[in-house]
Amino acid sequence: MAVGKSVVGKRLAQRLRRRFVDLDQAIENKEGMTVSEIFSRKGEKYFRAVEKQALSEILKKSGQVIATGGGAVLDGENLELLKQRTVLVCLTAASETLLQRSGSGKERPLLEGNNRREQIEELLSRREKSYAQAHFSIDTGDLSVDEVVERIVKEIGQLSALSKLAVSTKIKAES
DSSP states (O other): OOSOHHHHHHHHHHHHTOEEEEHHHHHHHHHTSOHHHHHHHHOHHHHHHHHHHHHHHHTTSOSEEEEOOTTGGGSHHHHHHHHHHSOOEEEEOOHHHHHHHTTTOTTOGGGOSSOHHHHHHHHHHHHHHHHTTSSEEEEOTTOOHHHHHHHHHHHHHHHHHHHHHHHHHHHHHHO
């Protein structure tokens, strides 16, 4: 939440010449209401079920940059699908940065109430183990959007090189 998933995702998709998909936007289009409205009218449990179904459909296609909501990886099946079918990148920032970036929090259903800083820290704490399973993480706190995109491109390149190395090593070992 407020780490720049959508803006970074759009810029990364442009850079890689890929389609950009915002999971929350796909859900809003399907449901005909905003994420906040879904949370308030139908609840988080309903939202997570719709999110899981939408993610499964989106992941059937390749060649995409997908921005998921921060809670999507809390579902074990979602997390495994993302790890298997994508390069999973975790964008992070300090809780103070997230507090500043999230504005009033009115459009963020998980930040309702008075102590938003405490809520952000609680969310980060609950999600830490899931976020740690990403292929790599980038702290967006002091970086521009373009700097974040550059780091992602560099990391993906390193992962690709390692993947090719592993295949090459395996072939040689079997010879």
